[in-house]
């Protein structure tokens with residue numbers, strides 16, 4: 001194949017494989033069998049080896065970086081990654097609703113989202129390209145785990161629009177992967193992980209991205225830093241925008257027009273959370289309007305416009 005054909009074939013394969021990857025890992029609706037994906041990926045790897053000038057950092061072949069890191073460098077979060085205030089029962093939620101109404105009046109809508117039991121991370125994109133990913137750390141300073149996050153196939157290496165923004169989400173390990181990993185650990189007489197959250201945290205803290213890549217991690221995005229730039233007016237609109245940009249968001253979210261509807265949603269998921277393929281440790285309830293969120297503001301450590309209902313800890317069967 002001559003150079004100019006190689007260049008257009010590389011571009012065609014990068015587009016095609018990014019789309020197939022998106023269909024499989026974000027939409028969970030693959031349009032081609034794995035063997036087709038692997039064949040095309042192999043062809044792209046060969047062409048990029050033969051013509052390295054056509055290799056780009058966002059190519060589907062660049063998910064697993066080469067080097068093993070000595071240590072993680074530090075990342076200062078532009079906007080702090082706050083923690084959430086907790087609610088443990090119906091009265092706590094009613095008190096939250098009262099506080100919100102007192103501050104911004106009675107015209108409010110809430111959005112309820114599943115609280116993923118994983119590790120909070122932030123991803124930074126510049127002109128649409130994934131450039132850096134970090135752990136929450138202490139909320140202001142986290143660890144640079146870009147190489148490990150690149151191995152999570154549902155994270156787009158390039159957005160559908162050349163936006164520069166920071167997004168937040170929860171990295172997690174699906175329960176099936178957790179059970180498989182512990183089975184392999186026990187076979188190797190290694191100490192198993194206590195739960196999927198520890199397994200996800202331990203995997204993202206590996207200095208060798210090849211190990212992180214083997215752990216089948218995933219990520220749900222739920223927040224956009226500096227929302228204003230993107231024109232979203234509500235949290236639910238922000239989630240729709242994240243989906244449009246190619247991110248994986250959790251589809252179980254629900255708009256609630258009253259605290260009664262919030263309580264219903266909490267009740268529903270208290271019952272059926274075991275049906276999910278991943279662990280959740282509660283429900284996050286947020287005031288949907290971003291201008292009302294601004295009005296409510298934050299305390300030093302958590303937003304006044306959101307609260308986490310925590311499920312009662314499950315009795316550990318010994």
Ligand SMILES: NC(=O)c1cc2c(N)ncc(C(N)=O)c2s1
Pocket residue numbers: 082083084113114115116117118120170222284
């Ligand atoms: N600490 C936080 O602010 C959050 C933590 C989490 C979490 N673990 N899962 C889901 C959400 C969400 N959908 O907003 C949030 S928000």
